[in-house]
Amino acid sequence: MTREELDRLGARLDGVEILHTEPAPPPGSKVEKAAVRQVTITFLLAGLLSLLFLVVYAGSGWFLPDWAWVSSDDGWSAYFTPLLGATMGGALLLVGIGLVLYVKKLLPHETAVQDKHDGSNFDRVTTGATLMGGLEASGLPRRKLLGGVLGLMGAGVGVMIIAPLGGLIKNPNTGNPLGTTSWNTGVRLVRDDGTPIRPGDQTPGSLETVFPAVPGGDFQSDAATMLIRLRPEQMAENVPKQGQEDFGYGDYVAYSKICTHAGCPVSLYEQETSRILCPCHQSQFDVTQGAKPIFGPAARSLPQLPIGLDDEGYFVARSDYIEPVGPTYWNRERI
Incomplete structure (x- = not known):
């Protein structure tokens, strides 16, 4: 059929x-x-x-x-x-x-x-x-x-x-994205308008928010960093964290702007008391003690970015942060 x-x-x-x-x-x-x-x-x-x-x-x-x-x-x-x-x-x-x-x-x-x-x-x-x-x-x-x-x-x-x-x-953890940022050896510190910074551009006691000079660096939430120029009396009291004694440059230090408690931007700086304040939950960090938490719920110090100068005399990172930025993804003891 x-x-x-x-x-x-x-x-x-x-x-x-x-x-x-x-x-x-x-x-x-x-x-x-x-x-x-x-x-x-x-x-x-x-x-x-x-x-x-x-x-x-x-x-x-x-x-x-x-x-x-x-x-x-x-x-x-x-x-x-x-x-x-x-x-x-x-x-x-x-x-x-x-x-x-x-x-x-x-x-x-x-x-x-x-x-x-x-x-x-x-x-x-x-x-x-x-x-x-x-x-x-x-x-x-x-x-x-x-x-x-x-x-x-x-x-x-x-x-x-x-x-x-x-x-x-795709494995989202390839390259350890939660433990690294775009800071790297030789990456310049720049303002949000892309201009680089030299020693002497800031007055003693001032704070400047800087970003890595990479594409989109000023939009990366984990890369925001505070470049602080300490006053002479602060330098006399400055006690870096053990193993990080050479992370600063002269009277300049650089710390992550991301609070280690809940990830808020810690942009309030009282130079008279050497304290950085988080506006979200009132954590306070002492910049003369390696940004150690001295008040509030934050349990560990703000990570410090090792800085130096390039051949043209501009600030650059000497490496990435050696500690995870922000509240991180595991519990850590108070540092």
Whole structure:
């Protein structure tokens, strides 16, 4: 028996009653060609949007100028999340529209009623014939362009959906991100406007917030550092932490701006008392005692950044912090 005959036989044996039949548009007719164009364009746009999603997600510089995502309120990075949402949402919407158009305009329609029954091997054979008949009726085998575009769209949308899972597979702890910052040997200390600092730029008793001279350094929450120039009387009282006696430079010291209690910015400095205050929970640190906590809930000292000068006489870091910045991710004893 032919596939069509098996299809009809299976329908009769399955107790299927066809109430109404509406054939598909005749092959090669103007109606069919117009419908094929609509569906093809819709699926093509869905595939292109899914590919655009991958371009944005991967941060490819060949498509968007200077495309490297950083935490910023301007530039392309400010549109990173909206672009991801727009491209993925648009692709999925067009897939739905394309499927609806395909079913409505290119497939034959029939209304049938079927009694429920248990399956058998004969049912599987006739069901296979029905499915193959449906594929033949869909016109995909002879609509090569539409089939190719459908494959492109399916591949693009599939990869678009799978791509974000890479963030779950990738090990987030590679490179010890919780224990390191972007400070490194030779990295200059710069103000938020990017200007470097030399000894003598600050008056004794003053504090300057500095950042690493790396791309996006002024937006990195763990990199903010306080460069403090001690007064002569403070220098006389200064007792660095053991093993960190050479971390300062002359009368300059640099400490993390991130409170070791809850991560708030400790930007209040009382030079008369040599205390740095955290405005969130009132922790206080003594800069003449290695930024040791002397009041409040903070349990350990602010990490000190070892500093020196480069060949041009500007302040640079001699290494990263040797202690984790902020409240950290394990309990530590009071230091």
